[in-house]
Amino acid sequence: MNLPPIDAVPGMVEPAEWDLLVDSAMSADLSGGASVVEFGAYFGRSTRALWTGLLDNDGFDPGRKTALLHTFDVFSCVESGYFAAHVRRDAQAARIGHLLNARDGRLDFSGAFDHFARQMPHSNLLERHIASLTDARHDGSPIALMHVDAPKFYDEYLLVLRHFAPFAKPRSLILLQDFFYQWSATLIAAVMLLVRDGIFQPEETAASTLMVRLRRPLTPEEVEDFHRRYLASDVDTLLAAAVDFFRGFDMDRKADFLPRLHLAAVQYHHERGHHVRAAEWLHRLCIGEQLMGIAAARDLCDLVACDFSIRRFYQLDTAG
Known part of the structure; x- marks a missing residue:
């Protein structure tokens, strides 16, 4: 089932990244009630790419009783900040500026995300969570695929490892957007340590995104051991x-x-x-x-x- 193309939703996902998201979601192992998780959605361009692939996944079940795709984002930014200018520009270009909500010094763009999400078939299987990475938690289902955009620093990525990695299925895929990014030094270092440990297997890149395969699950104890070794690393x-x-x-x-x-x-x-x-x-x-x-x-x-x-x-x- 084909959805409108990449340019239908404003965002920073490049065409090569769009294709990688679609292909990854289409091939994800959804058996056992597995779900897909993404961190950092903005207006939902990456969400739509994932959904495009999931609709063509052999394991897609429209009668599923629980959410298939969990999307986490704070869905707001500082009203007077640098990022707010991009939010307003993209909303105006898409003629949805009226869906932005300025309140208490912050610019809420969750309405823009909902606008585009409602256009997707079976959108009832998509659950968006307004939460910071500090507060984000998983529902306990096995995770077949993770798209990680929000964390740019190790401290935030550690939260993903602690609260989500233990649920990841063996051989699941993790797409790290903005891995090849001039602001991501500590994230790059952490991922390289996981590669050295034989936990991450790099498989493909698309623009700034690195796709890795999880060679084996990470237990909570292993995550804490990894954290200690990262702190001791150069x-x-x-x-x-x-x-x-x-x-x-x-x-x-x-x-x-x-x-x-x-x-x-x-x-x-x-x-x-x-x-x-x-x-x-x-x-x-x-x-x-x-x-x-x-x-x-x-x-x-x-x-x-x-x-x-x-x-x-x-x-x-x-x-x-």
Whole structure:
């Protein structure tokens, strides 16, 4: 069953990511009452991609009694913040500006998500949760697929591991949007540690998204053990390992997205006052490996414009 194309819903999901979401959802193992979970939906472009694939999944059951797709987002942002400008622009372009709700200093866009969600067949099997990652909890069903967009930092990703990873089915897929992103250094480091541990198996990339397969389930005790080992690890070493690993990986548009791993290291060190090490990483990108193209230059400008730190803005927008 085909739904309207990618451009029907405003959002940041690129065509290659859309295709990966559709294909992953279509092949997800829905046996045993398994569900799909996503973190960070915005207006629902990724949600619609997942739903497009699920409708064509051999295991799709329209008579199912429980939610098939759980979508978590705070569905609001600071009214005067940087992200609010994007929300208003996208809503106006889609002619749904009247569905935004400004209240108590925040801009609520849950109405925009609901507008597009209602257009999807069997939308009663979709459950959206207005919740921060701190408050997000799973219903206990096996998880066949996770789309992880909201976390950009390790602290938030740890919450996903703690409260959702123990429910993931063996060999399930996890799509990490904004893995190849100049602001995601600690997330990149954590994922690389999971790759080294043999828990994550990288399989494919699409734009900024990395798709990994969960080789085996993670128990709550293993998650806490992983957390201790992450805290004892050197982020710089893990970022260097990521560059080395993905240099030899079959990546989508490698020239655009591999440099983001270098820039993530620049951002990580600059924010912490390690300016010499940040300069060394930038030297490696520009001179040592000569990877500074137009896309990387644009990403570097983004870092400079935000003074190499978006943590405060991210926390304000995602606080709920």
